[in-house]
Amino acid sequence: MLLQGMRLSQRLHKRHLFASKILTWTTNPAHIRHLHDIRPPASNFNTQESAPIPESPANSPTRPQMAPKPNLKKKNRSLMYSIIGVSIVGLYFWFKSNSRKQKLPLSAQKVWKEAIWQESDKMDFNYKEALRRYIEALDECDRSHVDLLSDDYTRIELKIAEMYEKLNMLEEAQNLYQELLSRFFEALNVPGKVDESERGEVLRKDLRILIKSLEINKDIESGKRKLLQHLLLAQEEILSKSPELKEFFENRKKKLSMVKDINRDPNDDFKTFVSEENIKFDEQGYMILDLEKNSSAWEPFKEEFFTARDLYTAYCLSSKDIAAALSCKITSVEWMVMADMPPGQILLSQANLGSLFYLQAEKLEADLNQLEQKKSKESNQELDMGTYIKAVRFVRKNRDLCLERAQKCYDSVIAFAKRNRKIRFHVKDQLDPSIAQSIALSTYGMGVLSLHEGVLAKAEKLFKDSITMAKETEFNELLAEAEKELEKTTVLKAAKKEGLN
C-alpha cells in the first residue's frame, strides 16, 4: 500500500513537472520546422544523437519502474478477463452441444437399479420381478415427463421387451416393439421432431426395432409393407446426403429409357461387383475397407439398412415374387459397394444374387413347361401359333439370360477368391466367416448350374468341394443341401450309366 502510494505521488509530481515545462516553453512551431529543415542528413544526425540515448535510463533509474508496473498489472488483468470470457463462451457452446443428453430422474434410476439387481445372477435371474421393476421405472419416467425418444427411456422399454421374451410372452413383446416402432416412425416423419443431426442415429434404432419385430412377426404381407415404408425413409436420408446415390438413380432412369427406346440386348448392362476395383486389399493381401471412398452418407445405419433390404428380399421370395426379390438384390449389391460394406458381405451378396438368378431361371423354366403343357392340351384346338412361339422364345431367352447371369455371379466370387492368394489358401483364417461361406455357396451354386445343364461329373466335383468347404466353416444349412444334391447327382449318374448300358 505504502509503495503504491509513493508511486502515485511520484507520478503526480512528474505530471506536474511536465505541465510546468510546457508553460515555460511556449514554442513557435515554425521555428521547430525551420530547425528541421536546416539539420544535416537524418542518418548523420541520428548517429550523433544516438550517443546520449542509452545513457538516459541511467539518468533516471526510477522511471521505468514507475510507469509500467501498474500497466503490467492492468494488462495481465484484462488479458485474464478476455481469456475467461472466451472460455466461458467456448464452454457455453460446448455444453450446448452436449445438453441434449437428458438425465433420468433419481427415482427412476433407483427403480432401474433394483430391476438390474433382480435380473442379475445375484437374484438368480428373477425376470418376473425384474419386469415389474422395469415397468415401475418406466412409470417414474412418465411421471417426470422424460423424452419418449431419449436413450434411457427406450432402453427401459427394450429391457421390458427383453423380459417379455425371456418369459415367453411374445405377444406383449411384439406389441411393445410395435409401439416403439410407430413412435420412431412418426418422429422421423414429422418435421422438426428429431434434430437433423440426430436423424441417422434415430433411423438406426428404428431399423433395429423393425428387424427385431419382424423376427417375431410372422405375417408376411404386413412385414413387407412395413419394410418398404421404413426402407424408403432410410433411403431418403441417404439420398439427402449422397450425390452419388442421386447419380445412381439418374443413371438407372437413363438406362431404362434407353432399353425401352432401342430395345437392345440388356445383357451388356449386367456386371458383377466382386472385383479388385471395388474391394481393397492391405499390404498383406487381406481385404479391408477403403478409407478414401466417401461412404459417410450411409452411416451410421448401413448394416441395419442392408439387413432390412435382405429381409425384404427374403419376404419377396416367400411370397413367390422372385422378380421383385431379384431387382431388390441387384440394387443391394451395387449399393453395398457404394456404401463400402465389409468385403465379406459384398461377396456373400453377390453369391446370393447368383442364387436368385438361378431361382428366376427355374421359375421361367416352369413357365415354359406350363406353356408346353398348355400347347399339348390345346393342340387340337385353335392355338395362335404366332403368339405361342413368341412367348416361348421370350421366356426361353430370359431363362438363358438368368442362367448366364447366375453363372456370372458365382463365377465372379470364385474367380476373385482364386486370384487372391490369401483368400485362396487361407479361407479358414479369415476373420469374417461370410467370406468362406460365400465361396462355398458359389461353388455349390456352380454345381447346381452344372446339374441343371446335365454335366454330372462336374456337378459332382463341385458339390464335393462345397461340402468340404461347408464343413470347414460350419455352414450347416449349405452342408445339408449339398449332400442332398450330391445324392441326386450320383443317382442321376447311375441312371445315365444304366441307360447307356
Next chain:
Amino acid sequence: MAVFTPPSGNSNSTDHTHTQDDHDKDDNDIKKFYIRPSLGLKLWGPLVPAPDNLPGLYTLITIQSAVGFFALWRLRRLYKLPPPRRIATGTHSDLSFGELPSEMIVNGKTKIKKDIADFPTLNRFSTTHGDIVLAPPPIIPRQSRFVSVRKLLWGLFGSLLLSQSLLELTRLNFLKYDPWCDEMKSVRDKKFFNNIVKYYHEGIDPTKIKVKDAMNGTPLSTNIPEVKQSVALARAQVEAQNPIIKWFGPLEYKPMSFNEYLNRMEFHLDMFEFFQNKRNIRENSIELINSISHNPQSSSTGLEGLSESKKLHLQNVEKRLHFLASSGDSISAPVKKRSSTTLSRGVILPHDTKGPQDIDLDTIRSLYDPWMTLALETSLSIKFIPTTMPSHTKTPTSTDQPLPGPTPKALTNEKTH
C-alpha cells in the same frame, strides 16, 4: 508436423501378391499426412484436429479467440498514445526512444528539449547555452508511422483471429450437417475395422500376451479364433484411444476438398428441403383428414391416450404374470428354450455388489446396453440356397440366422465380455 514422403503411389494396385521385399519397402514408406480441414482454424496448420474432435476444436478456438482479444486489446492501448511515458507501450524497441532525457508534450505531440550548444550548426558562433525545444526529428515521424503500422497490424491480426474463430464456431454450432465431420466418423469406423482385420491376421505373440479365461483363470491357447478376435479388437481399441489418433483421426485419411464440401452441403440443403416439404405435405394431409373426420381428440390427447393404453396393458401384464406364477412349471420349459436361442446374456454383477444401491448404473448400462443387445440380435446373415428339384419346379430355401461376428458391429460383442 512430421517429415513426409509421398506414398508409394500404387495404393490401389491390383497386384496383391506382394513379395516379402515389396512388403518391407511399403512399411518403410511413411504415408503422407494431410492437414485436417477447417473453416477458421487454418492458421494452426497441421495442428488442426480431426473435424469430429469437438474438444480439440473448441480448445483451439478458445486459444485463438484469446489471442485475438489480446491483439485487439493491444490495439486499444496503442490508440491511447501518447502516454505520459512511451514506455507504456511496453516494447523494448521503444525504450530507447522513450528514455530521452528531456521529453515533453506540446499540443499533444512529444517534443524534445535540447541544449543549443549540442547543435553544431547553431552554436558555431555562440558561446551561449540555452535550451531549445524541438521535435525529435528522426524519431517522431518514423515512430508515428511505426505506431500506425503497428495499429494496423494488431487490428488486422486481432480481427482476423476473432473472425476466424467466429467462423469455426458457426460451423460447429449452426450446421446440422457437416460433411467433413461425417466423413471423419466413417473413416474412424473403417479404420477400426481394418485394424481388427490387421491385428487378427497378425496373430498373438504368445511371449507377449497371455490369455486367461475370465471365469476361472485357466490359460487359453492363443490360436483359438475367438481369442484372436478379442485380442485384435482390444488392440484396435487401444489404437483408436491413442491421443494422436484421437486428435487427428487415422493419419492416412485424406479429407475432401473445400469445393466438394460446399457441393455436398448445397446438395444436402436442397434435398433436405425437398424431403421436408414432402413430409410437411403428408403431415398436413393427415391433419386435414383428421379434422374432416371430426376426431380432434385423437391427435391432441395422443400422449394421454398412449399412457392410458399403457396402463391397461400393464394391468394385463400383471394378470399374465400372475397366471405364469400359478401355472408354474408347465410354462418354464419353453422359457428356457427360448432364452437359450437368443443372444442376450444374463446380467452378471461384480462379486462385491451387496444390493441394488451398490450398482453403478452407468457401467451396467454401457456393459449391457439394450440397444447393443438389439444390434447383435438383429445382425442377420441371410443366404439363399437354390436347389434343383426333380420335377423341375423348384422352391427356394432361404435361411436367416444370427451370425456371430462378421461385421464390426457384431464384433463389439466381444468387447463387453
